[in-house]
């Protein structure tokens with residue numbers, strides 16, 4: 001049974017109204033990474049960091065999955081082999097679109113993490129500066145998202161999946177952030193056929209055997225139909 005591993009990034013959620021990071025109007029044009037997305041930023045100015053993620057959590061709560069998220073869930077349901085979705089996104093739109101067992105390598109806005117004891121719990125809509133941990137009571141609650149300088153989640157499982165992939169697809173990601181940007185070379189080395197689906201060629205586009213350019217909501221459902229037509 002052919003195993004498909006899919007990596008997604010902010011581009012798949014763009015048409016659901018969630019901003020990307022590196023496009024002209026992206027989040028990193030409005031904020032500096034070192035002010036809001038590092039452990040040092042949180043230590044220096046927890047209020048600013050919580051505000052940044054509270055705003056993103058509010059935006060994500062209002063967003064609906066688009067045709068691309070829904071098509072990937074359809075692929076998971078109808079493909080005869082395993083379809084593994086690995087996302088860099090901290091929203092829950094894959095799950096809202098019907099996908100299961102999504103590996104959130106950069107964490108999830110919907111979860112809180114205690115920086116003191118490591119306990120995780122569902123994040124309140126608005127996290128406070130000194131958010132108390134329900135397990136150890138330390139005022140150390142932070143968003144359960146992976147910041148620059150931290151190790152992404154689920155890496156051992158992701159590399160196992162990449163080693164077994166026969167098809168690897170990268171959707172809506174600029175290929176500028178590692179380790180995710182190295183997944184295509186891992187999959188290629190394992191013998192997978194790789195395809196990039198993105199608005200424009202990414203920085204690592206040449207590493208893919210095939211590319212389809214356009215909006216995710218248009219090109220992902222067509223790619224899924226093409227795959228399912230061959231079953």
Ligand code: OAD
Pocket residue numbers: 008009010011012014015020021022023026037088089106146147148171172173174175176177197198199200202214215216217
């Ligand atoms: P980027 O903002 O770097 O890249 C988004 C990509 O999506 C770009 O290549 C766009 O061309 C493409 N794109 C935009 N709209 C699209 C659409 N409608 N359909 C298809 N593609 C579209 O976002 P990521 O690659 O996800 O990490 O960023 C990777 C990581 O960098 C994020 O997880 C985040 C960020 O800093 C952390 O915060 C740790």
